[in-house]
Amino acid sequence: MVDIATRVYNHTWKLDPIIRSLLDSDYYKFSMQQLIRRFHPDVTATFALTNRTKSVRLADAIDEGELREQLDHARDLRFSQRELIWLAGNTFYGRERIFGPDYLAFLKDFRLPDYELTKRDGQYELTFAGNWAHTTMWEVQSLAIVNELRARAIMRTLSKLELDILYANAKAKAWEKIKRLRKLKDEVGSLKISDFGTRRRHGFLWQHWIMEAMADALGPDVFTGTSNMKLAMDLGLEAIGTNAHELPMVYAALAKNDADLLASPYKVLEDWARIYDQNMRIILPDCFGTAHFLAHAPDWVADWTGARPDSKEPIEGTEELIAWWQAKGRDPRKKLVILSDGMDIDSIEQSARHFKDRVRIGYGWGTNLTNDFKGCVPRGDPDALAPISVVCKVIEANGRPAVKLSDNPVKATGPADEIERYRRVFGTAGMKAHAVLV
Numbered sequence: 001m002v003d004i005a006t007r008v009y010n011h012t013w014k015l016d017p018i019i020r021s022l023l024d025s026d027y028y029k030f031s032m033q034q035l036i037r038r039f040h041p042d043v044t045a046t047f048a049l050t051n052r053t054k055s056v057r058l059a060d061a062i063d064e065g066e067l068r069e070q071l072d073h074a075r076d077l078r079f080s081q082r083e084l085i086w087l088a089g090n091t092f093y094g095r096e097r098i099f100g101p102d103y104l105a106f107l108k109d110f111r112l113p114d115y116e117l118t119k120r121d122g123q124y125e126l127t128f129a130g131n132w133a134h135t136t137m138w139e140v141q142s143l144a145i146v147n148e149l150r151a152r153a154i155m156r157t158l159s160k161l162e163l164d165i166l167y168a169n170a171k172a173k174a175w176e177k178i179k180r181l182r183k184l185k186d187e188v189g190s191l192k193i194s195d196f197g198t199r200r201r202h203g204f205l206w207q208h209w210i211m212e213a214m215a216d217a218l219g220p221d222v223f224t225g226t227s228n229m230k231l232a233m234d235l236g237l238e239a240i241g242t243n244a245h246e247l248p249m250v251y252a253a254l255a256k257n258d259a260d261l262l263a264s265p266y267k268v269l270e271d272w273a274r275i276y277d278q279n280m281r282i283i284l285p286d287c288f289g290t291a292h293f294l295a296h297a298p299d300w301v302a303d304w305t306g307a308r309p310d311s312k313e314p315i316e317g318t319e320e321l322i323a324w325w326q327a328k329g330r331d332p333r334k335k336l337v338i339l340s341d342g343m344d345i346d347s348i349e350q351s352a353r354h355f356k357d358r359v360r361i362g363y364g365w366g367t368n369l370t371n372d373f374k375g376c377v378p379r380g381d382p383d384a385l386a387p388i389s390v391v392c393k394v395i396e397a398n399g400r401p402a403v404k405l406s407d408n409p410v411k412a413t414g415p416a417d418e419i420e421r422y423r424r425v426f427g428t429a430g431m432k433a434h435a436v437l438v
Contacts, residue, residue: 005163018148019074025140026227027241034103036133045132045397053388057122062149070145093279139392143199169376177345178217192362194240195226197370242282253397283307286407291430294324302328306336311407314339314351332359340364367438
């Protein structure tokens, strides 16, 4: 394994750019980009990065020149021939050639579009405007860049010995989690964990180390893969992913009237099913409220493989889905629920025990897997590297505002008047505010 402390201490631009490849992104960005190219090639969309942890002033913590260097470097990248061959020839979700030749031809010449960067009130305002199929790919890269630059700025104050201690502390925390997962697997019989942590990772080298450690210590029966396409290719792991709120948000923004708005979440699923088969049919019901989505979903939606509840407490959200499947006459024991919203080792243990033999549970473990450095810094504030909540969301499509309601009103995004309009259309049943930590 890489000696991370030494690499971090000796960081050089050529050796360790934050984004090393356009493949250093999540699987769902590629599956969604292919859909966007197929059905909405001319739609424009703007994405904006937002720091929800206002107490951390990113514009003070991160040097603007360094940020621009990393963003410009990412724009200079192109897919290599080896990467395109891997995308064309690898099997994803049990299916060969899931990425079509027209999409691969598009990727051959793909580059990230330009960006706009300004400062306001101690925060960066970073936006990406242009053709939707191009701007969508900035989400993961921009978040990874900002998170790692913040970590680098903090670690630059540490000596080589202190960096050794920092990573020893983080490795010890990771090992304790692995031991608990091993014990949990023996207790519940089946446990499926995958990495969803690219967007808010501590850094590429740390994510790489964590993937190797999880794969070695847990094996493929428990550690099922990673959302990160580059790490999946480099380490021989399964590439894992579903879809994101971006799709219903844009479809809703394009709706011409309230009837089209109400139908937009299901139109997304119709288009998805025209490209992807059952293994990738996972519903994401909370964009405009889970209760409304389930109450008005066509019957065929219940035949999809499973669901990813994303903004309710994991047990509450899963119980709601189980009750819905039962009401639809489907056996929940045959369904897959992917829990990925802020999961930590405690919530994984609790939910795995709670749902034993009731539903198939998979975990997309994100920030608390790839960026758990709380309490690890050996000098000064031990929590200085604790993760923050940074997101990059679509804010408009074809000049019309994009909105996300969420089951947690704290996570709602969009202009206030549009949020209220969407709440009038979709209602607010089942929505309940709670703190967003990551």
